[in-house]
Amino acid sequence: MHFNIFGRGLTLRVAVAITCQMAFIFFGYDQGVFSGIIGNPDWLDRFGHPNSSLEGIIVSIYNLGMFSGCVLNFVVGEKLGRRKSMWLAMAFVIVGATLQTSAFSTPHLMVARYITGIGTGIDTTTTPVYQSELCDAKIRGRLVSSEPLFVGVGIVIAYWFDYGMSFVGGSISWRLPIGCQMVFAFSVIFLVFGLPESPRWLYARGKSEEALKVLCDVYDAPEDDAKIQEEQNAILEVLAIERETGEYRWSQLLERDEVQTGRRVMLAYGMQFMNQMGGINLVVYYVTSVLEDNVGLPRNLSLILGGCINTMFVIGSLVPTLLLDRLGRRRPMMFGSLGLAISMMMIAILLSFSDTANGKSTSAASVAFFFTYMLTFGASVNCIPWVYVPEILPLHVRSKGAAIGTSANALWNFFVVMITPVITEALPWQWPFVFMVLNLSFIALVYFCYPETANLTLEEMDQLFTRGDDDLRADKKKLGRSTAVVRSLDRGGAWRKRRSVSGMNGLDGKADFDVEHIEKAL
Numbered sequence: 001m002h003f004n005i006f007g008r009g010l011t012l013r014v015a016v017a018i019t020c021q022m023a024f025i026f027f028g029y030d031q032g033v034f035s036g037i038i039g040n041p042d043w044l045d046r047f048g049h050p051n052s053s054l055e056g057i058i059v060s061i062y063n064l065g066m067f068s069g070c071v072l073n074f075v076v077g078e079k080l081g082r083r084k085s086m087w088l089a090m091a092f093v094i095v096g097a098t099l100q101t102s103a104f105s106t107p108h109l110m111v112a113r114y115i116t117g118i119g120t121g122i123d124t125t126t127t128p129v130y131q132s133e134l135c136d137a138k139i140r141g142r143l144v145s146s147e148p149l150f151v152g153v154g155i156v157i158a159y160w161f162d163y164g165m166s167f168v169g170g171s172i173s174w175r176l177p178i179g180c181q182m183v184f185a186f187s188v189i190f191l192v193f194g195l196p197e198s199p200r201w202l203y204a205r206g207k208s209e210e211a212l213k214v215l216c217d218v219y220d221a222p223e224d225d226a227k228i229q230e231e232q233n234a235i236l237e238v239l240a241i242e243r244e245t246g247e248y249r250w251s252q253l254l255e256r257d258e259v260q261t262g263r264r265v266m267l268a269y270g271m272q273f274m275n276q277m278g279g280i281n282l283v284v285y286y287v288t289s290v291l292e293d294n295v296g297l298p299r300n301l302s303l304i305l306g307g308c309i310n311t312m313f314v315i316g317s318l319v320p321t322l323l324l325d326r327l328g329r330r331r332p333m334m335f336g337s338l339g340l341a342i343s344m345m346m347i348a349i350l351l352s353f354s355d356t357a358n359g360k361s362t363s364a365a366s367v368a369f370f371f372t373y374m375l376t377f378g379a380s381v382n383c384i385p386w387v388y389v390p391e392i393l394p395l396h397v398r399s400k401g402a403a404i405g406t407s408a409n410a411l412w413n414f415f416v417v418m419i420t421p422v423i424t425e426a427l428p429w430q431w432p433f434v435f436m437v438l439n440l441s442f443i444a445l446v447y448f449c450y451p452e453t454a455n456l457t458l459e460e461m462d463q464l465f466t467r468g469d470d471d472l473r474a475d476k477k478k479l480g481r482s483t484a485v486v487r488s489l490d491r492g493g494a495w496r497k498r499r500s501v502s503g504m505n506g507l508d509g510k511a512d513f514d515v516e517h518i519e520k521a522l
Helices: 010-032 041-046 052-080 082-101 106-132 137-165 172-179 181-193 199-204 208-219 226-242 261-277 280-295 299-327 330-351 359-365 367-379 384-392 395-426 431-449 460-466 469-491 503-508 510-521
Strands: none
Touching: 010 082, 010 106, 010 137, 010 181, 010 208, 010 280, 041 172, 052 082, 052 106, 052 395, 082 106, 082 172, 082 181, 106 137, 106 181, 106 384, 106 395, 137 172, 137 299, 137 384, 172 181, 199 208, 199 226, 199 395, 208 226, 226 395, 261 280, 261 384, 261 395, 261 431, 261 460, 280 299, 280 359, 280 367, 280 395, 299 330, 299 367, 299 384, 330 359, 330 367, 330 384, 330 431, 359 367, 384 395, 395 431
């Protein structure tokens, strides 16, 4: 069911972006809200002051649910499409949030958080794919990277809401923050009613007329417009190539084929693994507890600093939102991982003096590197995986592959969040070294294994893996020069711009002929 609420062109594209951003605000809010709750006196009394192991399970079971949501979307996502998957996600969220808000026992709370996590897994698997399929390649990086920026916005809203409610007595001080996540879920449900289905998904399902109408609405252009025809022909060509071997079964996802599907799925998984194993959710979920227990700060100051530290997440995320398509994907990931490693190293060094005469001062100094960690993460590793995963995957496994990639995020998120209370208690100052080593290893992994994908269309990704990065970009540059020449001649009235209906694949045929013909004419 689709109501044309947002019209055509720019307003429709803005509505798509706002909807996807709202879905990620919810994701951030749900991640951040428990950080200020787990130390709430009424919450601790209600659930029997759980020890570090049980606390880790209560908090992390949400991420186990998120992993289950990724698996569920892996099975049904391609059948449902992007819009229905988002509705399904929000339905799980509303049920889970209702149960969390009304929880009076630990099992009740754990089941509720698991259900909410299922919705989040479907949401975070579907939303980046939907956004990437409804935007121009030139701004895709900035648009999709804006979604993790709004994860930070959600985290900051949750932290400061928790802080404000900490001055309110009784169970409302934690039930109300948990219940408010439903506001975001209902907002997404309403907004999706006014949005179209992904044209790439529609073409894959044989609904060509509907897909063409969506393309015309998104770009506010007639069916015979050159851009619409190029988009349509490129999608259809890629679909034809990807269907040569028939419909992909689950067992074929990791097989080697012409477009290197297996390699690309593993790259997606690895990118989200790096997103989590750098230590981010130790900071997001437990920074208040770490500042209180490991650094030795009072609770009220820990809550304030926790909110300020996570605000750096948002500030840092502005960098890729504005500049990612110019900076690329590889360099920010490598330099970001280096910055995270240095921050973790400095935290460990300063906390190691906690038992000395100057221990209080050095421990307090470590707070500065929590700030640099979050600023660096926001500017690099936070956004890039959410952009890279949907754009690196071929169309025939885009939904399934995104589910696998996001499942890595959820699974390793669960792992980190579950062990954090135990590891910070057992290794009060050594724990940052673990994440320092991991972040350093990610630099080499990105350098040797991950190709640059900036400014390529989704259809050109297949050629990146079949022809190689250097050949593809050289041909794009050559085509760009020839197009400029043709446009110049057209303004003089001598030529009309000639386009190949086969998109970039035409570089091996008609486009080469056109370039040669123009050069001779000149």
